[in-house]
Amino acid sequence: MPEPKTAFDTLYPADFYTPGELLDEEQMYTVYEIARLLQELDPEAEIDPQTEDILLDWAIPWIMVHADDLVVAEPREEDEPGYYGVATGE
Known part of the structure; x- marks a missing residue:
């Protein structure tokens, strides 16, 4: 809403x-490490699965938007x- x-x-x-x-x-x-970095976390930080799902919601579109700048x-x-x-x- x-x-x-x-x-x-x-x-x-x-x-x-x-x-x-x-x-x-x-x-x-990995997309999981990128998700952590976008939140200024260590790429190897331990996070709970629910938080990781939320972070992935940010990381996946970020990767798509920046695809031309990535390999x-x-x-x-x-x-x-x-x-x-x-x-x-x-």
Whole structure:
């Protein structure tokens, strides 16, 4: 259900990191690690599954919006996610 803006004490700009600001150019990250980084958490931080689901709701669209600035690597194992990194023009 929509809420009026007046229902909130403070409104913030929707200012998200660019891939170059968020990710180390020499590393590849899973969507789960990106989700944590977007919330300024350590990429290996332990979080409960419900919180992780919420963070993924932010990370997946972020990856889609920044797809032109990212490279993708296949999962190394069948049961693990793929990896994303900053496209460096190579």
